[in-house]
Amino acid sequence: MSFLQPAGPSIELGINIDHVATLRNARGTAYPDPIKAALEAEEAGADVITLHLREDRRHIRDADVKAIRPLLKTRMNLEAAVTREMIDFACAIRPQDVCLVPEKRTEVTTEGGLDVIGHFADVQAAIRQLQQEGVHVSLFIDPDPQQIKAAAEAGAPVIELHTGRYADATSQKEQQDELERIQGSVLEGVKLGLKVNAGHGLHYTNVQAIAAIPQIAELNIGHAVVAHAVFAGWRNAVSEMKAIMIKARLAAIGKV
Numbered sequence: 001m002s003f004l005q006p007a008g009p010s011i012e013l014g015i016n017i018d019h020v021a022t023l024r025n026a027r028g029t030a031y032p033d034p035i036k037a038a039l040e041a042e043e044a045g046a047d048v049i050t051l052h053l054r055e056d057r058r059h060i061r062d063a064d065v066k067a068i069r070p071l072l073k074t075r076m077n078l079e080a081a082v083t084r085e086m087i088d089f090a091c092a093i094r095p096q097d098v099c100l101v102p103e104k105r106t107e108v109t110t111e112g113g114l115d116v117i118g119h120f121a122d123v124q125a126a127i128r129q130l131q132q133e134g135v136h137v138s139l140f141i142d143p144d145p146q147q148i149k150a151a152a153e154a155g156a157p158v159i160e161l162h163t164g165r166y167a168d169a170t171s172q173k174e175q176q177d178e179l180e181r182i183q184g185s186v187l188e189g190v191k192l193g194l195k196v197n198a199g200h201g202l203h204y205t206n207v208q209a210i211a212a213i214p215q216i217a218e219l220n221i222g223h224a225v226v227a228h229a230v231f232a233g234w235r236n237a238v239s240e241m242k243a244i245m246i247k248a249r250l251a252a253i254g255k256v
């Protein structure tokens with residue numbers, strides 16, 4: 001398949017359950033239960049369950065990951081920082097997918113992509129260690145051609161493009177510029193033989209343009225789905241997001 005050809009109608013939804021745990025942790029209760037959220041999300045159409053074990057354990061905890069791993073019918077995408085502790089933990093859990101992400105203790109959320117160029121040897125070693133356990137490794141990077149090239153050189157088969165700047169754009173022009181940057185980066189990634197995913201800050205009215213990029217394989221979405229669930233219910237929030245993504249993809253490739 002040429003990288004200029006549409007990848008097709010298929011686009012997968014990874015539901016990030018981090019902020020179900022944020023709500024649970026806020027009151028130290030056992031509810032809402034991230035395990036229940038993961039299993040119900042699968043029933044509502046999620047193709048992947050994404051969860052980020054942060055170094056400060058502010059939302060997902062080790063016990064959540066361990067409990068959820070054997071119960072999933074789909075795939076687990078564990079987001080982890082490039083540290084000895086996290087890579088060893090991920091190797092012990094052996095999720096289907098691990099996405100290596102940057103992390104700062106004081107950030108409110110993941111502010112940007114992993115600097116693969118600046119931490120090349122560590123990233124490459126982490127990829128190799130995880131691949132020895134049969135894990136598909138993804139790198140969460142900015143839509144930047146140099147970082148994409150470095151990701152391919154480091155041996156990652158998958159990249160996830162950070163869509164935060166697109167999501168946070170404060171003008172139409174800025175959003176359009178960011179969208180074009182993402183579109184160009186998707187083609188760069190595909191040209192290098194990478195599977196290209198995307199995510200961060202996507203919600204029910206900004207996801208369409210990203211889902212419409214035909215070569216994107218998977219979107220990971222969390223905060224907006226948890227927020228919408230307050231009003232719509234969890235399963236509805238998941239299935240509405242999936243339906244919006246598929247509609248946008250089919251329209252983009254002329255199938256509707």
Ligand SMILES: CC(=O)[C@@H](O)[C@H](O)COP(=O)(O)O
Nearest residue numbers: 018052079101108109110200
């Ligand atoms: C890496 C990433 O984008 C997700 O893990 C997302 O950031 C989840 O929310 P927090 O950033 O609040 O952990």
Ligand SMILES: NCC(=O)COP(=O)(O)O
Nearest residue numbers: 016199200201221222223
């Ligand atoms: N990797 C991005 C992700 O998992 C979801 O991010 P968000 O939708 O919670 O911003």
